[in-house]
């Protein structure tokens with residue numbers, strides 16, 4: 277069966293690897309755990325699993341969460357989830373959590389996560405809430421980051437990120453990932 281991919285644009289995977297390399301320059305990602313919110317088939321999760329010691333992968337894998345996001349209605353999520361399950365089997369360092377971000381966050385203790393990557397609900401409110409909920413979970417010297425900063429399809433992402441972190445150094449990458457190092461806050 278042909279594999280589904282959401283990161284097939286030219287820099288979509290390179291930019292994310294650049295972000296991992298950037299984090300790795302500060303501290304070895306091999307000893308870090310990353311939480312990813314919104315995983316879809318796992319294109320990004322696969323890159324994280326190759327760079328980080330451990331990845332918590334959060335997604336409800338349910339259609340219809342946002343009528344402006346093609347990933348929400350284009351393909352049956354049970355097919356998407358099956359492809360993700362294959363990746364989990366192969367990788368050995370991914371913990372799949374089938375839940376919405378707002379439910380999964382309750383499983384995490386404050387200041388225990390090295391990196392949070394936000395790529396779930398792409399509305400202004402969705403990103404704003406994810407930042408608010410997940411920021412307390414990140415360690416003092418950790419990183420908060422996400423996808424689609426500056427995307428014309430999802431203007432709410434940049435709006436929410438700028439509103440929260442505008443005064444600080446927001447690093448961006450060629451796949452439109454954004455990143456803030458917490459000790460700079």
Ligand SMILES: C[S@@+](CC[C@H](N)C(=O)[O-])C[C@H]1O[C@@H](n2cnc3c(N)ncnc32)[C@H](O)[C@@H]1O
Nearest residue numbers: 314315316319320335337341376377395396397
């Ligand atoms: C754009 S896709 C993620 C793409 C993936 N990170 C990548 O780069 O390959 C967005 C995903 O967010 C998930 N999602 C939507 N609402 C969510 C929520 N409230 N909590 C967690 N994930 C959510 C969707 O199911 C979908 O799989």
